[in-house]
Amino acid sequence: MTAKVARFLAEQQPATPCLVLDVDRVAENFRALTAALPLARIYYAVKANPAPQILSRLVGLNSSFDAASAEEVQACLDAGAAPGVISFGNTIKKVSAIRRAFAAGVSLFAFDSAEELEKLARHAPGSRVYCRIMVENAGADWPLSRKFGTTIESARGLMARAGEMGLDPYGLSFHVGSQQTDTASYEAAIGKVAMLFTDLRDSGVNIRMVNLGGGFPTRYRDEVPGIDAFGNAIMGAMTRHFGNNLPEMLIEPGRFIVGDAGVVCAEVVLVSRRDKNDPVRWVYLDIGRFGGLAETEGESIKYRITTAHDGGAAGPVAIAGPTCDGADIMYERSNYRLPLALQSGDRVELLSTGAYVTTYASQRFNGFAPLTEYYV
Ligand SMILES: *Cc1c(COP(=O)(O)O)cnc(C)c1O
Numbered sequence: 001m002t003a004k005v006a007r008f009l010a011e012q013q014p015a016t017p018c019l020v021l022d023v024d025r026v027a028e029n030f031r032a033l034t035a036a037l038p039l040a041r042i043y044y045a046v047k048a049n050p051a052p053q054i055l056s057r058l059v060g061l062n063s064s065f066d067a068a069s070a071e072e073v074q075a076c077l078d079a080g081a082a083p084g085v086i087s088f089g090n091t092i093k094k095v096s097a098i099r100r101a102f103a104a105g106v107s108l109f110a111f112d113s114a115e116e117l118e119k120l121a122r123h124a125p126g127s128r129v130y131c132r133i134m135v136e137n138a139g140a141d142w143p144l145s146r147k148f149g150t151t152i153e154s155a156r157g158l159m160a161r162a163g164e165m166g167l168d169p170y171g172l173s174f175h176v177g178s179q180q181t182d183t184a185s186y187e188a189a190i191g192k193v194a195m196l197f198t199d200l201r202d203s204g205v206n207i208r209m210v211n212l213g214g215g216f217p218t219r220y221r222d223e224v225p226g227i228d229a230f231g232n233a234i235m236g237a238m239t240r241h242f243g244n245n246l247p248e249m250l251i252e253p254g255r256f257i258v259g260d261a262g263v264v265c266a267e268v269v270l271v272s273r274r275d276k277n278d279p280v281r282w283v284y285l286d287i288g289r290f291g292g293l294a295e296t297e298g299e300s301i302k303y304r305i306t307t308a309h310d311g312g313a314a315g316p317v318a319i320a321g322p323t324c325d326g327a328d329i330m331y332e333r334s335n336y337r338l339p340l341a342l343q344s345g346d347r348v349e350l351l352s353t354g355a356y357v358t359t360y361a362s363q364r365f366n367g368f369a370p371l372t373e374y375y376v
Contacts, residue, residue, distance in 0.1 A: 001263045001306075001349065002022040002024070002261070004022045004376050005020045005022050005263050005376065008376050009349070012374075014265065014372065015372065016265050016267040016286055016287075016347065017264060017265065017266045017285075017286050017287035017291055017371055017372070018264070018265050018371060018372040018374060019262050019292075019354070019358055019371055019372070019373045019374065020263050020265065020374045020376060021054075021261050021262035021263075021354050021373070022262075022376055023053055023054060023261070023375050023376070025354075026054055026057055026257055026258055026354075027057060027061060029256060029257045029258070029260070029261065030058065030061050030257055032227050033216070033256060036227045036228050036230065036231030036232075037230075037231045037235070037249070037251060039235070040212065040234075040249040041064055041248070041249065041250050042063050042064060042251055042253060043063075043065055043085075043089070043250055043251065043252045044063050044065050044066065044252075044253065044257055045066045045089075045214050045252045045253060045254030046068065046072045046075060046076065047068050047072065047254060047359065048254025048255055048258050048355040048356055049254075049258040049262070049359070050072060050075050050359065051373060052075070053375035054258060055075060055076060055078075055079035055081070056079040056080055059079050059081050064081075064085035064086070064087065065085060065086045065087065066087050066214075066254075067086055067087070067088055067089065067101075068088075069090065070096070070097035070100040073097075073100070073101045073104060073106055074100075077104060082105075083107070084105065084107070086101075086108070087106075087108040087211075087250070087252075088106055088109045088110065089110045089173075089252060090110065091110050091111055091112040091113070091148055091149075092116070093116065093119070095123055098120065098124050099123050099124075101124070102123060102127065106127075107124070107126070107127045107128060108127065108130075108170070109124055109127050109129050110129070110130055110131075110132055110173060110211075111129055111131060111132070111158070112131060112132040112133075112149050112150045112155075113150065113158075117129070117158055117162060117165065117167070118165070120167060121162075121166060124167075125166055125167070126167065126168065127167055127168065128167075128168040128170035128171075129167045129168065129169065130172060130209060130211055131150065131155045131159050131162075131171075131172055131173070132148055132149045132172075132174065132175070133149050133150065133151075133155055133173070133193050133196070134148070134149030134150060134151060134174075135149065135175070135176060135185075135189040135192055135193075136185065136189070137176060137177030137180075137185075139176075139177070139182030139184070140176060140177025140179055140180040140181075140185070141178070141180075141181065141217075141300050141301060142178035142300055144175055144177050145177060148175065149174065149175075152196050156196060156200065159172075159200055159205055159207065160203070163205060163206070169200075169205050169206060171207055171208065171209030171210055171247070171248070171250075172193045172197055172209075172210055173211030173212075173213060173250075174189045174211070174212070174213050175213030175214060175215060175252070178215055178254070179215070179217045179218070179220075179224075179300075179301060180215035180216070180217060181217050181224050183225060183229050183230050183232075183233035183234075184233070185215075186212065186230065186233055186237065187234075187236070187237040190210070190237040190238060191237065193210060194210075194241035194242060195241075197210060197247065208247055208248055209247055209248040209249075209250060210247045210248070210249055211249075211250040211252065212234060212251050212252075213252050214251065214252045214253045214254050214256070215253075215255075216230055216251075216253050216255065218255050218256060218259030218260050218355065219260060219352060220301060220303055220304060220352055221302040221303065222302070227256065254355060254356075255355040255356065258355045259353075260354065261354040262353050262354025262357070263350065263352075263354075264287060264293075264303075264349070264353040264357060265347060265348075266285045266286050266287045266347070266349075267285065267286045267345065267346070267348075268343065268347075268348060269284045269285060269286050269322050269344055270282075270284040270344050271284075271342055271343055279315060279316055280315075280316045280317060280318055281315065281316075281318075281338075282317070282319075282320060283317045283319050283320070283338060283342065284320050284322055285321060286322050286368075287350075287371065288320060288321010288323060288328040288329075288330060289325075289327060289329070289330065290321060290323050290325065290361070290362040290365045290366075290368070291322075291323075291361050291362070291368060291370075292353075292357040292358060292360050292370070292371045293321070293350070293357065295356050295360070296330040296331065299330070299331055299332070299333055301356075302331070302334055303350045303351060303352065303353060304350070304351040304352065305319075305336070305338065305349070305350055305351070306348065306349045307338060307339055307342055307346060307348045307349075308346065308347070309341040309342055310339060312339045312341050313339065313340045313341075314337040314338055314339050314340060315337060315338070315340050316337055317331075317336050317337060317338045318331060318332040318336075319332075319336055319338075322368065323366045323368065325365075325366075357371065358371055
């Protein structure tokens with residue numbers, strides 16, 4: 001947790017559950033990624049956290065933006081982004097959303113199917129388009145694989161057709177899966193798209209960009225490789241496959257930019273022991289899967305949890321949310337341990353919760369209000 005977040009929590013003692021996010025840390029992460037991959041242009045994946053405070057800070061840092069809906073496009077424009085730095089990166093777009101974005105001046109769109117390409121040719125004529133390729137998501141704690149992307153063979157035909165339809169066949173993209181902890185996943189994906197890229201260029205398609213997607217990890221409970229390891233692996237693979245003829249490079253980080261900038265402060269509602277001989281206590285917090293911690297599904301993302309009792313004797317726990325839904329359990333199998341002194345009314349902090357938390361909060365399930373947000 002950053003000093004600014006710690007001070008805010010100590011001085012304000014805000015009602016829980018809430019997210020406190022240090023916007024300076026967002027800027028630091030943006031700069032660290034720029035330093036690790038100086039040749040890549042950063043398109044911040046708005047879905048990770050669309051708070052206006054974050055978007056306008058990134059506009060000030062000359063970031064570009066990856067938007068997934070007409071609403072996210074509008075949020076970028078409202079924050080002061082020029083339409084020319086916004087990519088409409090969702091491969092599944094309503095015609096009305098394409099028309100709205102195009103009318104606002106957005107001219108960069110993703111696709112991964114023939115029908116989407118036809119929609120773009122018709123409703124965003126002349127735009128730059130890039131085709132998303134399906135790649136392996138092994139090594140990712142939050143994979144995206146099966147829902148998006150197409151095969152190399154199909155992309156070859158679609159990219160050739162894009163030009164015939166009056167679109168600008170600008171590039172290829174992939175996403176190696178979110179919270180990707182293995183640098184080799186990027187290397188393999190680059191190798192996969194490089195061959196197609198070269199073939200297309202040799203056959204006369206004016207392709208000039210590779211979009212390496214997001215996936216760069218935030219440190220949660222377990223260590224992850226540093227961002228420089230990803231930068232080195234990516235540049236090594238790009239140079240191996242493209243030599244001195246490097247294409248334009250785009251990246252779409254979400255989690256890495258905002259994840260470790262935020263802390264969720266929560267209250268312990270109840271500590272219960274089912275049986276006096278059962279060593280596992282159930283700890284119920286005032287935030288759960290429906291309050292924003294959706295990425296604990298399958299115990300995929302394992303947040304670090306701190307308490308005021310840390311350092312004292314600890315024991316095994318299951319950790320769950322406050323709703324009446326049986327699925328509202330965060331951790332039961334991931335060997336979490338919390339202090340034995342923990343009791344109802346205590347505050348706990350869930351670290352690195354700046355990404356994929358605020359927008360995943362349900363509106364009013366069981367009457368609980370969505371997470372309060374503070375940007376400091
Ligand atoms: C979600 C998403 C991202 C951001 O991924 P992170 O793992 O948060 O970096 C980037 N690009 C696309 C197309 C996405 O769907």
